[in-house]
Amino acid sequence: MADLKAHAERLRELHRGEMLVLPNAWDAASAATVVEAGFPVVATASAAVSAMLGHPDGEGAPWQEMFAAAARIARAVSVPVTVDAEAGYGMGPRELVDRLLETGAVGCNLEDTDHTSGGLTDAHAHAEWLAAVRSAADDAGVPIVINARVDTFTGSGGIPEHDRLPEAIRRGSLYRDAGADCIYPIGVRDKDTIATLVKELGCPINGNASDDLDLATLRAVGVARVSYGPRFYRAALAGFLSGIKELLP
Structure with missing residues (x-):
């Protein structure tokens, strides 16, 4: 537990200094490669891990398989590991924290998409849940780093394009105040929007x-953390496909 606490504190510290770059891993081998390249943290991508396990993204894989994959990743490296835990798999806050710590992870992405309806969760209810996760982590004695994902830019919830930025700010503010360490407005593709979010939040x-x-x-523009999702997983498969095609007559 002392090692986990030290890793969590290190992960939080890395959000406050030079920009933290996270080329997301999907299994033990890719995680070890990330560390070998010199990166101080390993982050998983749920889309890549789910695909590797043979399931669709969006909580299509059983949580037991996702957390088992996370545990193999954490065992393969000696740096902090943060897990894309999707929307929390319907777990209560304390169970989620306990399961994460059992894997050896000290951080998590938690998104505000409701995978049952395909829309967004109620922002206030989600903030209360994040606050409970924060409290459960404090009770466990490990300050898990919560990366609260805001899904307004993905098109979830049918939010009109011109309303997505103000809604992201509203949701991000609630999640920040609930105890999230970092806000993740996934899907932002332009400089002005991400700069506004940095300033406003x-x-x-x-x-x-x-x-x-x-x-x-x-x-x-002051972004603290950058991730790549399944990009490198897909690039690895593309390279594999290209290579094996050369074997065909």
Whole structure:
């Protein structure tokens, strides 16, 4: 437990300094490769882990399989591990925290999509749940780093495009005040929008690197953390496909 606490504190510290770059892993081998390359943290991507396990994203994989994969990743490395825990798999706050700590993870993504309806959860109810997760982590003695994902830009909930930014700010503010360490407005693709979120929320923001938002741009606007989701998993498969096609007559 002391090691987990130290890893959690290190992960939180890395959100406050130089921008934390997270090329997401999907299994023990890819996690070890991330560390070998020199990155100080391993983050998982649920889309990649689910696909590797043969299930669709969006809580399509049983949580037992997802957490078992996370445990194998954590055992393979000696750095902090943060897990994409999707929407929490219907677990209560204390169970979720206990399961995460059992895997060896000290951080988690928690999204505000309701995978039953396909829409967004009620923001106030989700904030209360995040606050309970924060409290459960405190009770467990490990300050788990909560990366609260805001899904307004994904099109979930049918929010009109012109309302997505103000709704993201509203939701992000609630989640920040509930105890989230970082806010993750997934799907933002333009500089002005991510810069506005950094300014308005005043807390660490997780951005996505893309062709339109490179690392230099994200760093310039003050993004604290950058993730890649399943990009490198898909690139690995594309490389595999290209290589084996050369074997065909």
